[in-house]
Amino acid sequence: MGEPVDVTRAKLLDAAHDLLVERRGTEPSVAELCARAGVNVAMVSYCFGGKRQLLDAVLDRTVVGVVAQLDALEALGLTPVETLRRHVAGVIQNYLHYPYAVALGERLGDPDGRLAAAFAQPLLAFHTRLLERGAATGDFRAGVDPALFFATLVGMCEFFFSARTWMAAATGSDVDATLVARFTTHCEALVLTGLGT
Amino acid sequence: MGEPVDVTRAKLLDAAHDLLVERRGTEPSVAELCARAGVNVAMVSYCFGGKRQLLDAVLDRTVVGVVAQLDALEALGLTPVETLRRHVAGVIQNYLHYPYAVALGERLGDPDGRLAAAFAQPLLAFHTRLLERGAATGDFRAGVDPALFFATLVGMCEFFFSARTWMAAATGSDVDATLVARFTTHCEALVLTGLGT
Numbered sequence: 001m002g003e004p005v006d007v008t009r010a011k012l013l014d015a016a017h018d019l020l021v022e023r024r025g026t027e028p029s030v031a032e033l034c035a036r037a038g039v040n041v042a043m044v045s046y047c048f049g050g051k052r053q054l055l056d057a058v059l060d061r062t063v064v065g066v067v068a069q070l071d072a073l074e075a076l077g078l079t080p081v082e083t084l085r086r087h088v089a090g091v092i093q094n095y096l097h098y099p100y101a102v103a104l105g106e107r108l109g110d111p112d113g114r115l116a117a118a119f120a121q122p123l124l125a126f127h128t129r130l131l132e133r134g135a136a137t138g139d140f141r142a143g144v145d146p147a148l149f150f151a152t153l154v155g156m157c158e159f160f161f162s163a164r165t166w167m168a169a170a171t172g173s174d175v176d177a178t179l180v181a182r183f184t185t186h187c188e189a190l191v192l193t194g195l196g197t
Numbered sequence: 198m199g200e201p202v203d204v205t206r207a208k209l210l211d212a213a214h215d216l217l218v219e220r221r222g223t224e225p226s227v228a229e230l231c232a233r234a235g236v237n238v239a240m241v242s243y244c245f246g247g248k249r250q251l252l253d254a255v256l257d258r259t260v261v262g263v264v265a266q267l268d269a270l271e272a273l274g275l276t277p278v279e280t281l282r283r284h285v286a287g288v289i290q291n292y293l294h295y296p297y298a299v300a301l302g303e304r305l306g307d308p309d310g311r312l313a314a315a316f317a318q319p320l321l322a323f324h325t326r327l328l329e330r331g332a333a334t335g336d337f338r339a340g341v342d343p344a345l346f347f348a349t350l351v352g353m354c355e356f357f358f359s360a361r362t363w364m365a366a367a368t369g370s371d372v373d374a375t376l377v378a379r380f381t382t383h384c385e386a387l388v389l390t391g392l393g394t
Contacts, residue, residue: 152384
């Protein structure tokens with residue numbers, strides 16, 4: 001008797017995540033995915049309908065987790081400055097854990113607007129509320145465009161992880177825990193000072 | 198009689214640049230490159246030794262141009278604040294003109310350290326000198342790590358162009374001249390304020 005479909009699905013999602021991390025975003029084949037998951041090669045098709053849908057599901061799972069983090073952070077009721085500080089650190093941690101996510105999203109595209117609705121809109125709404133709250137308390141200067149702020153914040157965190165060749169050349173070392181900690185402090189200072197706190 | 202090799206090389210470099218821009222970084226085939234350049238299909242091999250070397254040469258040409266811009270900017274002898282403002286605008290313009298460059302560099306890798314020596318080191322040296330100069334005049338706070346600053350500055354400019362799906366979802370519009378101008382003003386303000394000016 002086989003295992004429940006939910007278990008097989010979870011194994012394939014974990015295998016896809018692990019292989020995308022190991023190969024820095026290069027897509028694994030169906031055979032590689034099934035070998036890593038320890039399931040029969042027909043299971044990608046059976047559980048998801050195909051590799052494209054499996055990769056969509058990996059991305060959806062990441063997005064759900066990231067949006068849940070934003071909700072949890074807001075629920076803490078911290079000051080705008082402390083909320084933004086933790087958000088910056090959270091974005092960097094997400095890049096550490098899901099370094100493939102943005103590039104995979106671009107490659108898969110978003111023909112039905114699902115990713116936009118599930119991720120870009122909640123993240124933009126989070127930034128909009130946070131910038132408004134900080135402007136009201138006088139911690140952030142007024143009039144910062146939330147969509148452009150979203151682009152700069154995510155981008156400044158991403159390059160460090162996506163451009164390893166350049167970063168290794170510039171820093172003279174590989175990305176390790178010490179460098180990530182220094183980078184987090186740097187980004188927090190640049191963003192918090194940059195908003196006029 | 199054929200045309201001089203230099204002319205054929207330049208046609209192939211321009212064709213590779215144009216196709217990389219049009220296809221948002223997807224590599225063209227040798228047949229496509231030669232068709233676009235209007236040259237015989239054997240010319241990639243004859244002029245460059247292969248497609249990999251042609252793509253290396255496209256990247257080298259971009260890097261030489263970007264480093265020449267940095268030298269020209271420094272030669273103007275402007276204040277640190279004005280130099281940084283123009284540099285931010287210049288990075289954004291370079292992403293408009295060479296949107297494929299960073300991803301192509303990552304894909305090709307840098308086995309012999311040529312890109313690191315030709316690009317990352319001069320750019321890092323430029324940032325190091327600029328941050329030191331600004332700290333000496335009191336315009337920038339002291340102690341900003343040049344390599345981390347390099348990562349955040351380049352990254353904040355890159356995301357806007359590399360993540361079109363997310364940006365279209367977040368801004369509700371395509372990247373056009375008006376949005377690029379607003380984005381440039383936003384980045385200048387974030388970076389200049391972020392450094393403590």
